[in-house]
Amino acid sequence: MKPKAWSWLVFLLGFAYFALPLIGTLEFSLRKRRGEYSLDAYVWVFEDTQFRETFGYSVVMALLTIVFGMLLVVPTAYWVRLRYPRLRPVVEFITLLPLVIPPIVIVFGYIRLYNTSSFLPMTGTTFGTNLLLMFGYVTLSLPYMYRAVDTGLRTIDVRTLTEAAQSLGAGWVTIIGRIILPNVLIAVMSGAFVTFAIVIGEFVLAALLNRPAFGPYMQLIGANRAYEPAALAVIAFTITWFCIGLMQVASRMTPQSRAKRS
Amino acid sequence: MSFLQLDQLRKSFGATQVVRNFDLEIEQGEFVSLLGPSGCGKTTVLRMIAGFEAPSHGAIRVGGDEVTHKRPNQRNVGMVFQSYALFPNLTVAQNVAFGLRVKGAGKAQRAARVAEMLSLVGLVDFGNRYPFQLSGGQQQRVALARALAVQPRVLLLDEPLSALDAKIRVSLREEIREIQKRLGITTVFVTHDQEEALSMSDRIVVMNGGVAQQVGTPHEIYSSPANRFVAEFVGRLNVLDAEVTDPATGRVSVGGTEISMGRPLGAGTVPLALRPEAISLGPAPGHDVSFRGTVDEVQFLGSVIRVGTRLGAAQVLLDTFNRTGRKPPRLGEELEFSFSSVGVILLD
Numbered sequence: 001m002k003p004k005a006w007s008w009l010v011f012l013l014g015f016a017y018f019a020l021p022l023i024g025t026l027e028f029s030l031r032k033r034r035g036e037y038s039l040d041a042y043v044w045v046f047e048d049t050q051f052r053e054t055f056g057y058s059v060v061m062a063l064l065t066i067v068f069g070m071l072l073v074v075p076t077a078y079w080v081r082l083r084y085p086r087l088r089p090v091v092e093f094i095t096l097l098p099l100v101i102p103p104i105v106i107v108f109g110y111i112r113l114y115n116t117s118s119f120l121p122m123t124g125t126t127f128g129t130n131l132l133l134m135f136g137y138v139t140l141s142l143p144y145m146y147r148a149v150d151t152g153l154r155t156i157d158v159r160t161l162t163e164a165a166q167s168l169g170a171g172w173v174t175i176i177g178r179i180i181l182p183n184v185l186i187a188v189m190s191g192a193f194v195t196f197a198i199v200i201g202e203f204v205l206a207a208l209l210n211r212p213a214f215g216p217y218m219q220l221i222g223a224n225r226a227y228e229p230a231a232l233a234v235i236a237f238t239i240t241w242f243c244i245g246l247m248q249v250a251s252r253m254t255p256q257s258r259a260k261r262s
Numbered sequence: 263m264s265f266l267q268l269d270q271l272r273k274s275f276g277a278t279q280v281v282r283n284f285d286l287e288i289e290q291g292e293f294v295s296l297l298g299p300s301g302c303g304k305t306t307v308l309r310m311i312a313g314f315e316a317p318s319h320g321a322i323r324v325g326g327d328e329v330t331h332k333r334p335n336q337r338n339v340g341m342v343f344q345s346y347a348l349f350p351n352l353t354v355a356q357n358v359a360f361g362l363r364v365k366g367a368g369k370a371q372r373a374a375r376v377a378e379m380l381s382l383v384g385l386v387d388f389g390n391r392y393p394f395q396l397s398g399g400q401q402q403r404v405a406l407a408r409a410l411a412v413q414p415r416v417l418l419l420d421e422p423l424s425a426l427d428a429k430i431r432v433s434l435r436e437e438i439r440e441i442q443k444r445l446g447i448t449t450v451f452v453t454h455d456q457e458e459a460l461s462m463s464d465r466i467v468v469m470n471g472g473v474a475q476q477v478g479t480p481h482e483i484y485s486s487p488a489n490r491f492v493a494e495f496v497g498r499l500n501v502l503d504a505e506v507t508d509p510a511t512g513r514v515s516v517g518g519t520e521i522s523m524g525r526p527l528g529a530g531t532v533p534l535a536l537r538p539e540a541i542s543l544g545p546a547p548g549h550d551v552s553f554r555g556t557v558d559e560v561q562f563l564g565s566v567i568r569v570g571t572r573l574g575a576a577q578v579l580l581d582t583f584n585r586t587g588r589k590p591p592r593l594g595e596e597l598e599f600s601f602s603s604v605g606v607i608l609l610d
Contacts, residue, residue, distance in 0.1 A: 157345060163314055164347035164405075166334040168361035168412060178360075182351040 022237070029230035041231035050217055051232070058206075058214035059243070061130075062199035065137040066192045069145045070181075072138060074188065077149045078180050081158050088150075095146040098139050103204040110136060111208065129209050136205045141195035148194075152187020153180075189251040193244045200240050263326065265290035265448050266311070266416055271320035273306050273472075280306045282472040284320070288465075291446040293439065295459040298469035299495065304452045307469075308418050311450060313337050324415050340409030344421040346401040348393040354380070354404050355389035361412035379407035382441060399430040406438065410445065417442070419451040423458060435462055456496045460484060468492045484537075490609040493535050500536045500578040501609070517574025519553040521603050533609040538568065540605035541580035543591065549600035557595045567591075571599060 032040040045051050080091050098106070110132055114122035122128035158180070165175045181188070206213030214236065222229040264287035271284040281303040288294050296304035309315040311322060313334035322330045329337050348357050358379050359372045367375070380386050383403040393401055402422055409417060419438070423431045439462045442449050453459050459466050460480040468475045468483060468491070476488035487493035494501070504514035504521065512523035514532060521534070545552060559570025559579070567590045570579050580599065584590070591597060 156350065157347065160343050160345055160347040161349060163312070163334070164341065164343060164408075165349070165360070166314075167312055167337075167339060167341040167414075167418075168408070169335045169338070169364045170360070171335055174364055179349050179351070183349075 022234075025230045025233050029227055029234050032227040041227040042235065044225075044228050045221075045231050045235060050212075054212050054214045054217035055236070055239070057212055058200050058202075061134060061137060061213065062196045062243075064134050065141060065199050066195050068134060069138045069141050069191070069195060070188055073142070073145045073149050073191075074181055074184065075176055077146060077153055078158065078176060081150070081153050082162060092146070092150075095142040097142075099143050103136075103140060103202075104208070106136060106139060107205050107208045123209070129211060133205055133209050133211050133213075136209075137195070137199050137202065140202065140205070141191070141198055144194040144198075145188075145191040148187045148191030149184055152184035155187075156180075156183050186251055189247055192247055196243060196247070197240055200236065264288055265292075265325055266450070267321075267323040268307070268311070269321040269323070271307065271310060271322070272318045273303070273310060273315060274318045280472050281310070281317075284472070284474055286467060286474065286477065288448055288450065290325075290448055293442055293449045293451065293462060293464045295451045295453055295463040295466045296469055297453055297456060297459040297466050297496070298475075300454060302469040303472035304454075304467075304469050305420060306472075308420055308450060308452045311416065312339050312341050312418055338412065338414050339416045339418060340412065340414030341418045341420065342402070342405045342409050342422045344424050346393070346398070346405045346425070348401055348404055348408070350393055352392075353389065354385065354391050354393070354396070357393070357404055358389075358408045358411050360408060365412065375411055379411045382410070383407045383437075397430075398426050399434055402426065402434060403437070406441070410441075410447070415448070417447050417449045419449065421452055421454070423453070424455070431458075438462070460496070466496075468495060470495070487535075487607060490533065490535075493607055493609055498538050498579065499607075500538065500541075500573075500576065500580075502534045502536065502573060502576045502578070503531050504534045505531055516576075517553075517572075519551060519573065521551050521606060523603065523606065523608060527608075535607040535609050536578065536601060536605065537607075538579050538581040541578060541599055541601045543569065543580070543582050544598050545600050548604075549602045551603055552598055552600035554596060554598050557591045557593055557597060560591055560593060562590060571597070573599075 029041050030037040030039070032038055032044075076091065080088055111123065112118075114120050114128075114132055116124045122132045161179055161183075162175055165179050170178070201215055201218075202213065203215035203219060207216045207219070218229065218232055218236070221232055266286075266288040268284055268286040271281055272279065273281040284303075284307055286294070286307075296307060298304045306315060310317050313329070313332060313336075317330060320330070321328055324337070324339070329339075349360065352360065355376045358376045362372045362375055376389065377386070380389060383406055385400060385403055385407070388396065388400065388404075393404070396404065402425075405422070422438070423435055426434065435458055451459070451462065460483075463480055465477060466480055466483050467477045470491050476483060476492045478486075478488075483492060483496055487496065493499055502516050504516045506527050506529055507513045507515045507520070509527050509529050512525045512527045514521050514523060514527070514534070516534070542549060553573055555571035555573060555578075557569055557571055558577070559568070561568040562584070565584055566581050567584050568579055568581055569591050570577055572578070578599075
């Protein structure tokens with residue numbers, strides 16, 4: 001076979017690997033009514049108030065996670081690049097830890113550290129628990145966020161741009177807010193997509209902190225109903241991709257993304 | 263008192279001393295170049311003036327104010343970088359307005375100043391473009407406009423022309439000098455290109471090994487270099503080893519040709535230097551030393567022909583204008599050469 005045919009074969013295999021389960025799930029979700037395709041399962045899901053509540057909760061959480069992750073990661077990665085390049089391996093290692101430490105360990109650690117009889121009783125209030133959950137999500141998304149931002153910073157001359165801004169009288173907040181962040185926005189966005197997807201489907205943290213997130217809801221439906229979980233999966237999948245698409249469009253509106261493409 | 267004072271500046275990175283006891287006084291409106299090979303400390307001096315490096319010792323004063331320990335954003339010193347360093351996410355106009363915006367200038371004031379600056383650098387119609395839509399020369403002009411927009415007390419230029427191609431480099435250097443004169447802004451220019459330094463500066467500081475070797479006007483630097491390094495770094499040079507024949511009157515001999523240096527010398531051999539343009543083909547008015555030699559090199563450079571011959575043990579190169587109707591010398595031809603003993607530089 002020609003090389004081109006090989007690449008097509010690999011592409012088709014890959015495509016099948018991703019698409020077949022989706023197609024299967026979609027097909028199954030339409031079979032609620034015996035003998036014909038119908039949208040009954042979807043109607044059920046959309047009529048369930050819990051669906052709207054949990055999904056809304058998770059979307060808000062995802063957006064907050066992205067914002068806080070950005071506020072944490074962009075200045076850190078910038079500072080490491082500018083002032084402490086030798087610390088980069090260390091910081092990279094720290095950001096990788098969430099990949100090797102299971103979320104269940106992280107959340108048990110949180111609960112031990114921040115329970116109601118601890119020095120910082122975050123789990124004592126709903127707000128505190130929500131905050132804790134969000135910080136947990138920020139931790140889970142660190143490996144992706146940090147790497148994305150660090151790669152983005154590599155494409156600009158961080159040092160000279162910083163010095164140019166400084167010589168024009170700018171302080172750190174102005175430099176990060178007006179120069180660094182807008183120039184790594186595309187990279188931040190690609191980190192944000194992954195973060196969004198992680199948070200929407202996350203189960204362990206939300207379940208153990210007992211928050212009404214989408215992950216535990218999916219698990220609940222999956223354990224109790226037949227066709228609805230499949231419909232739910234398809235809906236969640238579509239909405240997640242729609243949200244990511246929206247972010248993609250938003251990031252393309254910025255001038256420097258036009259610059260990078262031309 | 264001079265406007266920009268560098269007093270006993272020293273800078274070490276770890277164990278290596280990059281700048282040693284550097285003193286310099288620059289008058290208001292003066293254009294001073296720091297010239298030297300890479301690693302000579304010229305950029306470090308500039309970065310210390312800008313505040314990007316803290317001196318290990320010494321003081322920096324601008325207009326009488328000590329700025330040695332001020333942060334870069336508090337110094338009001340404009341800087342233009344080799345790599346342009348325009349903010350890629352901002353348009354040309356926003357780039358130029360950046361410093362004004364930081365200072366809290368109003369919208370109308372910003373717009374007026376941006377228009378003024380863009381007309382100064384000849385980019386009036388480019389305000390809405392992004393840096394990536396401009397050529398290198400245009401980007402560097404925007405960078406200049408951006409640095410000047412905030413009316414800095416001192417303008418620092420860090421090899422601003424090095425990334426550009428030859429033709430633009432020459433035209434932009436004339437433009438920079440012209441703008442600098444018009445605004446009367448005190449300027450420090452760092453370069454490793456002697457031609458740039460000679461053509462643009464009021465004064466040049468030739469640096470090597472972190473030390474200022476000579477400070478002087480371009481003419482002084484070129485015609486009376488203070489030492490061997492300056493003589494060899496600036497311009498082309500023929501170096502000859504001469505035998506002192508009469509130490510009292512300063513007569514020396516190179517390969518049988520006698521030269522009078524007009525001042526007492528020590529006995530032994532002394533190194534002498536001659537600029538290529540100081541030697542002429544055949545006799546010339548004022549040339550009191552002549553010798554015969556065989557042409558062993560001819561380079562045709564357009565307006566100038568570079569001819570090589572031997573004087574004593576050393577090869578000497580001379581530059582002569584290409585005149586229409588006169589044939590360039592041929593290899594192997596034996597010719598008479600002459601120069602003036604006044605043009606001979608004694609290297610210490």
